[in-house]
Amino acid sequence: MHLLEVERLSYRVDSKRLLEEVSFTLEEDEILAVIGPSGAGKSTLLRQLNRLADPSEGNRFFRGKPYEAWPIRELRRRIALAAQQGSLFPGSVADNVCAGPQLRGQPCDAAALLQACDLPADFASRDVADLSGGERQRVVLARTLANDPDVLLLDEPTGALDPGARGQIGDLIASLARQRHCGVIWVTHLLEEAERYADRVLLLVHGRVVAQGSAATVLPQAAQYFPSTSVHPANDAPAGKPLKEVDASS
Amino acid sequence: MSAFLSNLFGSVHWSLSPLQLLALLSLPTLSVLLSLWRSLHVERDLIEGTIRTFLQLFIVGLVLHFVFNANRWWWTALVLAAMVIIASQNAARRGKGFTHLFRSTTIAIACGTAVTVALLLGLHIISGQPRYLIPVGGMIVGNAMVACGLVLNRYREELIDHRAEIEAWLSLGAPPRIAVQRGLGASLRNGMIPTIDQMKTVGLVTLPGMMTGSILAGADPLAAVELQIMVMLMLTTAVMVTALVLGELLLHLSFNAQEQLRVLTS
Numbered sequence: 001m002h003l004l005e006v007e008r009l010s011y012r013v014d015s016k017r018l019l020e021e022v023s024f025t026l027e028e029d030e031i032l033a034v035i036g037p038s039g040a041g042k043s044t045l046l047r048q049l050n051r052l053a054d055p056s057e058g059n060r061f062f063r064g065k066p067y068e069a070w071p072i073r074e075l076r077r078r079i080a081l082a083a084q085q086g087s088l089f090p091g092s093v094a095d096n097v098c099a100g101p102q103l104r105g106q107p108c109d110a111a112a113l114l115q116a117c118d119l120p121a122d123f124a125s126r127d128v129a130d131l132s133g134g135e136r137q138r139v140v141l142a143r144t145l146a147n148d149p150d151v152l153l154l155d156e157p158t159g160a161l162d163p164g165a166r167g168q169i170g171d172l173i174a175s176l177a178r179q180r181h182c183g184v185i186w187v188t189h190l191l192e193e194a195e196r197y198a199d200r201v202l203l204l205v206h207g208r209v210v211a212q213g214s215a216a217t218v219l220p221q222a223a224q225y226f227p228s229t230s231v232h233p234a235n236d237a238p239a240g241k242p243l244k245e246v247d248a249s250s
Numbered sequence: 251m252s253a254f255l256s257n258l259f260g261s262v263h264w265s266l267s268p269l270q271l272l273a274l275l276s277l278p279t280l281s282v283l284l285s286l287w288r289s290l291h292v293e294r295d296l297i298e299g300t301i302r303t304f305l306q307l308f309i310v311g312l313v314l315h316f317v318f319n320a321n322r323w324w325w326t327a328l329v330l331a332a333m334v335i336i337a338s339q340n341a342a343r344r345g346k347g348f349t350h351l352f353r354s355t356t357i358a359i360a361c362g363t364a365v366t367v368a369l370l371l372g373l374h375i376i377s378g379q380p381r382y383l384i385p386v387g388g389m390i391v392g393n394a395m396v397a398c399g400l401v402l403n404r405y406r407e408e409l410i411d412h413r414a415e416i417e418a419w420l421s422l423g424a425p426p427r428i429a430v431q432r433g434l435g436a437s438l439r440n441g442m443i444p445t446i447d448q449m450k451t452v453g454l455v456t457l458p459g460m461m462t463g464s465i466l467a468g469a470d471p472l473a474a475v476e477l478q479i480m481v482m483l484m485l486t487t488a489v490m491v492t493a494l495v496l497g498e499l500l501l502h503l504s505f506n507a508q509e510q511l512r513v514l515t516s
Contacts, residue, residue, distance in 0.1 A: 013513075050421050052510055072509050077423035087418035090432075100422040147422060 001064040003028050003183045004049070004079070004151055009058030011041075011048060011207075018044045019207045021058070026151065031177060031184040033198030033215075035191060037225045041207040042187040046153045049185065050081040062151075080149035082140050082157060093131070093139050094124040100147035113142040118172055134165035141173065151183045158193065166190075170197060191219055191226065275300070317380050326380040333391045334360050341398035345406055345500075347514030354499035355398050362394040362492030363387060366484050375480060386484070389460070393445060393485045394492040401441035401493050405500055408433030409514060416511055426505040434497050441493040442486075449482050458482075 004026040011019040019041045026032050034042050047053045049060065051067060060067040062079060070078075077100065088096055098108035111121035117138040128139065137157055144152065157173060158166040174197045177184045188194055194201050194215060201218040203211040205225055211218045266274070278300040282293045317325045338356035345351045367387060369375075376382045409416070412433055419429035452458055453475075457465075460481045464474035504512055 047417075051508065052417055052420060054508060054510070073423040073425065076421055081421040083414065083418050083421060087414045089415060089418070099419070099424075103422065103424050103428065143422070 002026065002061070003030075003063065004185075005059075005061040005064075006049070007059040007061070009045075009048060009055045009060065011044060011053065012056045017207055019048070019055070022204070022207070022209050023058075024202055024209065024212055026183045026185060028183055029178065029181050030199045031174065031186055031197055033194035033201045034185060034187045034204055035189065035194050035201060035218075035222055036204035038189070039206075040204040040225075042189075042204055043155055044207075045204065046081055046155050046185065046187060049151075049153055050076055050079055052081070077147045078149055079151040079153065080144045080147050081153040082144040082155065084140075084155055084159065088128045088136055088139060088143075091128065092124065093119075093126050093128055096128055096139055097124070097142045097146055099143060108146055110142075110146075113146050114138075116145065116176065117142040118168070133160050133162075134169060137161060137165075137169050138172070141169075141176070145176065145180070148180075149182060151185065152177060154184065154186045156187055156189065159189070166193075173197075189226070191222060194222075195219055314380075314384060317384065321380060323378070326378075326383050329380070329384055330363065330387045330391070333388055334363060337391045337395035338398075341395045341402065344399040345402035347406060348402075348500070348503050350503065351402075354496060354503060355395075355402075357499060358398055358492045358496035359391060359394040361495045362397075362488040362490075363390050365491045366390050366488040369487065370480075370484060386481075389481060390484060390488040394488050397441040397445065397489040397493050398496055400444070401437045401496050401500075404440040405434060405437035405497075406514065408437060409504060409511070413511065420509060420511065426509050426511075427501060429511075430501065430504060434501065437500075438493045438497050441496075442489055445486050445489045449486060452478070452482055 002025040006022055006024050009019055009022045010017065022041075022045065024032070034045060036042050044053075048055055051060075051072060062070060062075065067075060089099065093114070094110040097110045097113050101108035110124040114123050115121055119135065119138050119142070123135070123139075128136065131139065137160075141157070152173075154173065158169050161169060170193055173184070173186070176182075186193070186198065198215055200213060201211075201215050201222075202209060203218050203222045203225070210225075211221045278296055282296050284290075285292050285296060313329070317329055334356060338352055338359050341355040341359065342351040345355075348354075367383065367390065370386065371378055376386055408430070416429045416433070420426070448458075453461075458478055458481070461474045461478040464477055465471055469477075506512060
């Protein structure tokens with residue numbers, strides 16, 4: 001049984017096709033990178049997976065059960081969307097981190113979650129308005145992990161960060177996902193990130209899956225859809241472990 | 251209070267002769283001339299507004315004259331229902347993009363009006379005669395309409411500007427009520443604040459319309475004050491009930507059965 005399965009999913013808004021017959025699976029402990037140029041439907045796909053919207057056609061299964069068979073709030077908790085950092089709620093870091101557990105009246109150790117995300121425990125009392133981009137992204141991640149999800153949906157988690165912070169956050173996400181045995185769907189427009197962290201890569205263009213498979217198979221096909229600066233960003237290499245070169249010419 | 255109202259409304263000492271009414275036209279005429287002089291291009295609107303003011307108010311006067319004399323509860327109910335429907339239509343225009351909004355504003359304004367009027371009648375503050383019920387009901391409906399418009403305007407902005415935050419709540423497994431709590435609360439406050447502020451400054455900044463009208467009609471200022479206090483308090487209740495009912499209905503209009511935030515149509 002797959003952790004997540006998407007079957008011929010199409011999504012139209014006002015007769016505009018945003019997703020077209022998208023099919024793929026996600027397994028336990030797997031990181032699936034979803035790459036594609038701007039407007040490919042990557043964020044739209046994540047919204048479908050978190051059930052913030054329903055498809056026009058097609059099916060979604062979580063642990064073998066159709067999405068519709070799961071209580072909606074339970075499903076959203078277990079297939080958690082780490083939205084972009086702009087989605088932090090006004091208030092303290094602790095308010096944000098513990099928002100999910102508090103909804104269900106469960107205890108929440110904000111300090112431990114922050115430390116797991118490489119932030120000091122005393123950050124809990126800080127106002128989110130005072131945080132840097134990297135800190136905000138870590139808080140978003142801690143807030144998502146507080147719900148103890150089975151699947152992590154990441155919408156360009158390093159998109160707004162400088163190259164140094166990008167590598168640190170990327171490494172952190174990959175390590176946390178492995179520790180917690182989460183399946184991860186990682187939307188990115190950075191091919192380096194996909195190559196570095198993903199077990200498999202899915203290339204989405206104009207709402208259609210153009211290719212999926214190992215990074216070595218998919219990334220060469222992907223290069224044509226990206227501006228050259230995205231494929232080999234001279235100053236974009238994330239810090240941390242060295243990245244493998246993406247061969248855009250093949 | 252009923253005896254007081256009876257005395258008050260029965261003691262009209264001031265009315266205009268037909269000649270004086272005609273002389274009143276010098277006021278809009280002056281406005282039209284000023285508009286022409288400064289090229290403001292509002293002459294047509296001024297003329298249309300003047301004609302409508304005369305026509306609409308005289309028609310209303312005739313209707314009220316008939317209803318007051320008929321003194322039948324169903325005529326009173328019909329007039330109040332017409333007021334609620336017109337006010338609801340007007341308020342619903344503020345919520346562009348929502349579906350079935352007219353139904354919601356109608357329910358909200360009707361609830362605000364019904365609760366307040368029922369309290370006033372039940373506590374014997376006013377009598378059930380059309381002479382009292384219709385003017386009082388009109389004030390309640392008018393203020394409830396303004397409150398609805400303000401709530402809708404703000405709530406619409408909240409849904410558009412804070413969509414990411416609302417969906418972040420939903421994605422954490424929050425129920426819709428929690429997801430829009432902040433924005434809906436701000437919208438409800440937005441609808442109530444003018445009435446609350448009016449309560450705080452009444453008499454200090456301007457003399458309210460009801461009180462001014464009563465004094466012009468010959469009432470003793472202290473008696474007019476009593477009446478105005480009743481008006482201020484009843485309007486606060488009406489606005490509060492209307493805003494809360496509308497808020498509850500908007501919550502349901504904003505999400506579908508799958509707890510997904512609806513997209514407002516443009």
